[in-house]
Amino acid sequence: MKKQDLLMVGVGGQGVVLASNILSEAALADGYDVKKTDTLGMAQRGGSVISHVRLADKVFSPLIKAGEVDIIVAFEKLEAARWSHYLRPGALAIINNLSLPPLSVSQGFDKYPSDSEVAGIIKRRTDNIHLIDGSRCEAELGSARLLNSFMLGYISLFLPIKVQTLRDIISQRMPPRIRQINLDAFDRGRKEVPGHAADELPGSPEQIPGS
Amino acid sequence: MKKLLSGNEALALGAYHAGVVVASAYPGTPSTEILETMAGFDDVYAEWSTNEQVAMEVGLGAAYTGVRSLVSMKQVGLNVASDAFMAASTTGINGGMVVICADDPGIHSSQDEQDNRHYAVLAKVPMLEPSDSQEAYNLMEHAFDISERFDTPVLVHTTTRISHSRSVVVTERERAVPARQPAFKHNMEKYVLLPTSARLRRPVMEERLTRLAEYAETFPFNQIRAGSRSLGIISSGVAYQYAREIFPGASFLKLTMTYPLPQRMIRGFATQVDRVLVIEELDPFLEQNIKAMGIEVIGKEFIPRVGELNPSIVEEAAHRAGLIAVRPSLPVVDVAAELPRRPPLLCAGCPHMGIFFVLSAIGQRAKLPQSKDKSPRLPKLVIAGDIGCYTLAAYPPFRAVDTCGCMGASIGQALGMEKAGIESSQIVAVIGDSTFMHAGISGLVNAVYNQGKITVIILDNRTTAMTGHQGHPGTGISARGEMATEVELERLVRGIGVNDVKVVNAFDLKALRSSVKKSLASPELSVIIVRGDCPILTRARSEPRAIDRDKCDQCGTCLLIGCQAIQREAAGVYIDDALCVGRSCTICEQVCPKRAIGPLSSVNTGASR
Numbered sequence: 133m134k135k136q137d138l139l140m141v142g143v144g145g146q147g148v149v150l151a152s153n154i155l156s157e158a159a160l161a162d163g164y165d166v167k168k169t170d171t172l173g174m175a176q177r178g179g180s181v182i183s184h185v186r187l188a189d190k191v192f193s194p195l196i197k198a199g200e201v202d203i204i205v206a207f208e209k210l211e212a213a214r215w216s217h218y219l220r221p222g223a224l225a226i227i228n229n230l231s232l233p234p235l236s237v238s239q240g241f242d243k244y245p246s247d248s249e250v251a252g253i254i255k256r257r258t259d260n261i262h263l264i265d266g267s268r269c270e271a272e273l274g275s276a277r278l279l280n281s282f283m284l285g286y287i288s289l290f291l292p293i294k295v296q297t298l299r300d301i302i303s304q305r306m307p308p309r310i311r312q313i314n315l316d317a318f319d320r321g322r323k324e325v326p327g328h329a330a331d332e333l334p335g336s337p338e339q340i341p342g343s
Numbered sequence: 344m345k346k347l348l349s350g351n352e353a354l355a356l357g358a359y360h361a362g363v364v365v366a367s368a369y370p371g372t373p374s375t376e377i378l379e380t381m382a383g384f385d386d387v388y389a390e391w392s393t394n395e396q397v398a399m400e401v402g403l404g405a406a407y408t409g410v411r412s413l414v415s416m417k418q419v420g421l422n423v424a425s426d427a428f429m430a431a432s433t434t435g436i437n438g439g440m441v442v443i444c445a446d447d448p449g450i451h452s453s454q455d456e457q458d459n460r461h462y463a464v465l466a467k468v469p470m471l472e473p474s475d476s477q478e479a480y481n482l483m484e485h486a487f488d489i490s491e492r493f494d495t496p497v498l499v500h501t502t503t504r505i506s507h508s509r510s511v512v513v514t515e516r517e518r519a520v521p522a523r524q525p526a527f528k529h530n531m532e533k534y535v536l537l538p539t540s541a542r543l544r545r546p547v548m549e550e551r552l553t554r555l556a557e558y559a560e561t562f563p564f565n566q567i568r569a570g571s572r573s574l575g576i577i578s579s580g581v582a583y584q585y586a587r588e589i590f591p592g593a594s595f596l597k598l599t600m601t602y603p604l605p606q607r608m609i610r611g612f613a614t615q616v617d618r619v620l621v622i623e624e625l626d627p628f629l630e631q632n633i634k635a636m637g638i639e640v641i642g643k644e645f646i647p648r649v650g651e652l653n654p655s656i657v658e659e660a661a662h663r664a665g666l667i668a669v670r671p672s673l674p675v676v677d678v679a680a681e682l683p684r685r686p687p688l689l690c691a692g693c694p695h696m697g698i699f700f701v702l703s704a705i706g707q708r709a710k711l712p713q714s715k716d717k718s719p720r721l722p723k724l725v726i727a728g729d730i731g732c733y734t735l736a737a738y739p740p741f742r743a744v745d746t747c748g749c750m751g752a753s754i755g756q757a758l759g760m761e762k763a764g765i766e767s768s769q770i771v772a773v774i775g776d777s778t779f780m781h782a783g784i785s786g787l788v789n790a791v792y793n794q795g796k797i798t799v800i801i802l803d804n805r806t807t808a809m810t811g812h813q814g815h816p817g818t819g820i821s822a823r824g825e826m827a828t829e830v831e832l833e834r835l836v837r838g839i840g841v842n843d844v845k846v847v848n849a850f851d852l853k854a855l856r857s858s859v860k861k862s863l864a865s866p867e868l869s870v871i872i873v874r875g876d877c878p879i880l881t882r883a884r885s886e887p888r889a890i891d892r893d894k895c896d897q898c899g900t901c902l903l904i905g906c907q908a909i910q911r912e913a914a915g916v917y918i919d920d921a922l923c924v925g926r927s928c929t930i931c932e933q934v935c936p937k938r939a940i941g942p943l944s945s946v947n948t949g950a951s952r
Contacts, residue, residue, distance in 0.1 A: 143685065153347075156509060160347050167475070168347075169508035171451065177879065178907050179687035192587040194475075194508035197654040214682050234685040238911045239740060239902050242683035253681075276921045 133164060134292055135188035137196045140283075141215045142207030143232050145177040147280030151205075152183035154284060154305055158297045159187045169194040180211060205287055207266070207279055208232050213250045219257040226287060227254075228266040228279065229327065262286075262326035269320045277310070278317035285321020295322070348512045350505040353476035354443055355380035356512070357483025358413045361439075362519035363387055365405035367398040369781060370810035371417030372452040373503040374445035378415055379813075382822040386518070391813050391822045394750070394781040395420035399427035399442070406431075406440035406496075407534065408525035411487055415443040418459045419749065423782070425462070428496070432466040433544050434534050435494035435551075438523060439487035443499045445506045448624045449651030452809075454730065454749060456649070458625040463498050463602040467548045469555050470498040470602040471564075474583045476510040478599065482564065484516070489558070493551050500601070502624065504581040504651065556603040564599035567612055574666060575616030577609070577629060577640070585657045586622045589667070604632055613638045620645075620666065624652050689735055691908040692924030694804050694849035694875025699736040699743045700904050700934065701855045702726060702771065705863075708742040709903050724769050724863075725760055729753040729783070731775035732809045733802050740903045744773070751782025758786075758795045767796035768863045774799070776832065777807035777815040784835070790868055791840040798862040799870045803832055804849075804877040812880045832872055841870045849875025852933040878924045885925035886942045888932060889918050892949030894939035901931045901940065917948070 138155070142148040149170050156168040164187040171182045184196045201219050206212030206227045219225065236242040245253070254261055264286055266279045281302060288298050299315060306314045348356065355377050358366070366389040368378035382389040392398035395416040402414035416424060421444045431440065444462070447453040463470035471486055473479035479501065486497045532540045559565060575594040578586045579601050587595070596612040598604070613619050621630040621642035630642040645660040646652070661667045689695055703709045706724035728734055728744035729752060737744035746756055757772035774783045779801050787799060807813040814820035819829030836844050843865055845858045855873065862869035876883070887908075890901075897916060901909050908922035909931060918931070920943060932940045940946070 144687075153509070156347055160345075160511060165511060166347060167508055167510045169504060177688070177690040178685070180685045191510070192584040193654045194504060194510065194581070194584070195653045197588075197658065199655075210682060210685070214685075233910055233912075234683050235688055235905065235907070236683050236686075236739070238909065238916075240899075240911065241739070245682060 133187075133189050135186075136203065136291065137201050138185040138203045138205060138287075139196065139201045139215055139218050140183040140185060140205045140207075141211040142181050143211065144172065144179045144181050146181070146207045147277070148181045148183055148207055150305070151280035151284055152185050154280075154298070154301050155287075155291075155293075156185055158293050158301045159185075161297050161301065162293050165189060165191045167191040167194040180214065182215060203287065203290060205283055207283060209247070209250050210234070210245060213245060213253040216254045216257055219254075221257060222260060223258045224290060225254050225258055225261045226283070227261060227263050228283065229263050230267055264321075264324050264326050269317055269324070273313055273316055273320065275310075275313055278314060281314040281317035282321040282324075285318035286324050288318075288322060345511060345513045347509045348476045348480070349376060349507060349509050350473065350476050350479045350501055351376035351445075351507070352380050353479040353512050354415075354473075354483060354499065354501070356514065357480040358441065358487075359384050359387060360514070360516045360518050361484045361487045362411050362521045363413045363487075364410035364438075364521050364525075365402060366390070366413040366415070367392045367401040368415040369393070369395045369398055369420060370807050370813040371420050371445075372810055373447060373506040374415050374417045374420070374443065375810045375813070376506070377413075377443055378822060379811075381413065389822050391815060393816055395424035396427050399424040399431065402440055402442070403427065403431045403434075403436070403496075405525075406436040406438045408527050409438040409523040410521055410525050411439040413441050413443070415445070417453065418444055418446040418457050419453060419455060420444065421459055421462055423750065428462070428466055430536060431496045432468050432548065433536060433541060435544070435547070436490060436496055437494075439490035440496045441483065441486045441490060441499055442496050443501060446500065446502045446625070448502055448504075451503050454747065456625065458628060460500055460601065460628045461626070463500070466496075466498070467552055468495050468498050468602075469493065469600065470500055471599055472500045472580045472601050473505055473599070474580055474597070475505070476508070476512045478564065479505065480512050480514060482599065485562075485564070489555075493555055493558075495551055495555075500580070502581060508581075552603055556606065559600045559603055559605040560607050562600045562605065564597075565605050565608060566597045566599075567608070568595040568597065570594040572615065573617045575612055575619045576622055577612070577619060577633065578622040579629065580624060582622045582624050582652055582657070585652055585654045588654050589657045589661055598629065601629060604629070606636055609633055609636065610638065613640075620664070622646055622652075622657060686738055687735055688738075688907050689732060689905055690879055691906050691922040692878035692928040693732070694873070694877065695733045695736060695802055696904045696906060696928075697849055697852050697855050697875075697930045698773075698800065698802065698859075698873045699733070699741040700930065701852065701859055702736075702743040702773075703741040703903070705856070705859060706743055709740050724771055725757070725765060727753040727757040727760070727770070727772045729772075729774040729778050731778050731802070733773060733775060736905075740905050749782075750778055751786055754783055754786030754790055754799055757797045757799070758790045758793065761795055761797050762793075770797045771859075771863070772797060772799045774801055775808075776801060776803040776805065776817045777813075779832070780816050780830070784839070787836065787841070787870070788839050795868045796866060797868060798859070798865075799868070800859075801832060801836075801870060801872045802849075803872050803874040805874070806877050806880050808877045808879065812877065836870050836872070841868055843867055843869035844872070845869070846872045846874055849873045850928055850930060852930060876927075878927065883924065883927050885927065886944065887918060887920035887923035887925050888929065888940050889920065889943040889946050889948050890916055891939045891941065891946035893947050894937045896937055898936060900934050900936055904930050904934055906931060914949075
């Protein structure tokens with residue numbers, strides 16, 4: 133079986149941990165050895181969240197070595213940039229086109245990086261960037277809590293895990309009240325056409341000060 | 344059954360299958376989910392104890408009656424429980440007793456980075472260390488067997504990366520029917536640690552260690568894995584997994600029982616390889632013990648003592664040690680330094696925002712971002728802090744926590760400052776409800792008895808929020824989510840002898856400000872109970888607030904309450920209606936000098952965003 137090392141990153145409250153749990157359970161159901169680990173910090177909401185998910189015939193370390201991630205799934209743009217040094221050259225970067233400015237930015241002490249700065253940082257590692265729009269999916273389906281299922285739907289296009297397995301695990305994990313809408317978001321993710329990275333994130337490493 | 348379990352879930356399931364009857368704990372990252380999982384089993388008694396020492400005593404009392412008990416805590420919890428732990432080791436047990444302590448290398452969510460493996464040596468008890476969830480599950484049965492066979496509590500040592508990683512667990516057992524009916528047999532020489540009995544127990548403990556060392560030689564999870572003769576690696580815990588990944592060809596001695604050590608096994612392994620490398624997190628615990636056996640090893644001259652290990656760090660160390668030829672292919676450039684940090688924050692609608700806004704203002708801690716006044720204002724007040732979500736108020740915009748040490752420290756520290764000569768009108772202790780129950784009560788008793796005049800603020804959000812909303816005695820809800828007798832904070836505080844006690848609504852700024860001012864000015868010890876529900880627990884939401892573009896002059900005052908929902912973009916300050924909790928909070932409405940904030944439907948938010 134092909135090994136896959138995924139990094140799923142975002143902001144506390146976005147559903148990163150639930151999404152990575154669902155993905156891991158689906159990989160197990162499809163016969164992989166799986167290890168997954170989260171780094172959450174001490175906040176209930178609002179801090180950086182990172183999940184390492186590793187699938188292979190046999191996995192030792194739960195943490196992925198920096199520079200060896202095959203796919204990064206970023207629920208937020210700043211977090212995509214923050215963890216991009218984990219990517220192997222040519223890795224796939226799936227990025228939700230959403231900015232959640234940290235408090236230091238809202239307060240005027242820091243500047244949120246521009247799209248071209250984010251792209252420049254990620255392009256040090258890979259040009260294979262897929263910018264997708266989870267907020268549009270949430271608006272279309274009329275709920276603000278669907279990002280995890282939408283992202284799972286999109287990454288299912290690139291993983292050797294059966295679509296039905298993922299749908300089954302989502303059904304098991306979601307309470308009945310929100311089960312169908314999450315399956316809809318998953319299907320919506322599978323139909324998402326990514327913004328062309330070259331157009332929407334027109335950065336190059338030269339544009340980043342100090343890089 | 345085959346499923347993905349976290350280390351903590353696997354430990355709990357292993358203990359359940361081993362027939363545990365009583366489980367006790369105080370919540371603490373990364374150990375919390377052990378008891379949460381135990382509480383989900385119908386045929387186990389599981390409790391949140393008020394603190395770790397009590398949890399240890401509950402577990403020990405149960406073990407004295409012959410049943411199996413499980414006690415779990417984070418690394419610093421064992422400091423609190425250490426007195427009881429030493430007693431447990433000295434008396435020995437009867438039914439099996441396993442103590443799980445979860446260390447936090449890298450300090451993800453703790454106040455220190457201590458290596459609790461030393462406690463096994465101090466207490467003279469055996470220690471087991473799992474390296475993934477499957478082992479965590481398997482080990483528990485052995486841990487209880489060892490405990491009963493050698494009449495000793497067993498320390499199971501885990502870390503954040505074991506407790507909070509999910510990996511595959513196959514279980515073939517079901518729950519063992521508890522073997523014994525509870526019965527306490529009087530035995531003064533064992534259970535009553537008067538000096539006459541305690542002296543009798545000392546040689547028993549030493550003889551127990553000798554027998555345990557012999558047992559370690561045959562313990563099935565201490566394993567040699569033959570590989571290249573040029574390099575032998577001795578490792579344990581999650582470090583073993585990193586080592587397997589970086590050194591695919593080496594020989595391994597994987598130690599799972601790490602105290603006492605299997606000395607013959609280690610000697611034998613060392614003679615079979617040219618060079619021995621010890622890979623372990625934090626202190627050179629294995630390394631020093633192996634060196635003391637006269638065996639030459641390398642280790643901490645290459646493997647960092649500080650922080651959590653990961654495969655990259657082990658690889659880098661291996662390169663420095665000349666054990667792998669090639670440098671890691673990619674330079675690991677951490678880009679985080681050039682990006683804005685995202686420190687943890689209080690949640691939108693948090694009941695701590697109002698009181699810390701008041702303390703920040705009275706204490707002259709915050710300035711408006713665009714303030715022209717660049718002169719440093721000397722902060723007023725000394726605000727002794729404690730352990731909980733509210734410690735985050737040390738960060739901007741509040742900057743209103745001056746100390747944080749250990750559970751319950753705030754009240755004692757504040758009194759010490761008063762006794763040293765700081766004006767009591769300038770001293771505040773802030774402590775959460777769960778932390779107050781854990782270790783604050785004795786500090787308050789002390790302040791009453793010693794005629795303190797400080798102001799103590801108990802932040803009563805009706806839960807143990809930071810670790811994930813566990814109950815505590817003040818909530819009236821048990822670990823199983825059932826109704827329990829509520830220890831009423833106000834009556835407790837009055838009962839201790841505090842006369843000046845105020846209970847204030849956490850979302851009423853005016854009342855907060857006036858009560859803090861009154862208490863600071865008061866010539867006696869005063870306690871303010873600031874009460875407001877944690878919004879993450881209640882999930883109460885109503886119409887979000889919004890900013891009226893016609894009235895807002897962009898002064899930035901609302902940003903000083905540190906609410907995640909209030910954000911600023913080029914067009915101005917706005918409230919994220921997906922985050923705002925609405926009516927239950929309204930702190931932003933109360934601070935706005937222009938009265939520009941109100942319910943979404945009642946204000947002009949300007950252009951559609």
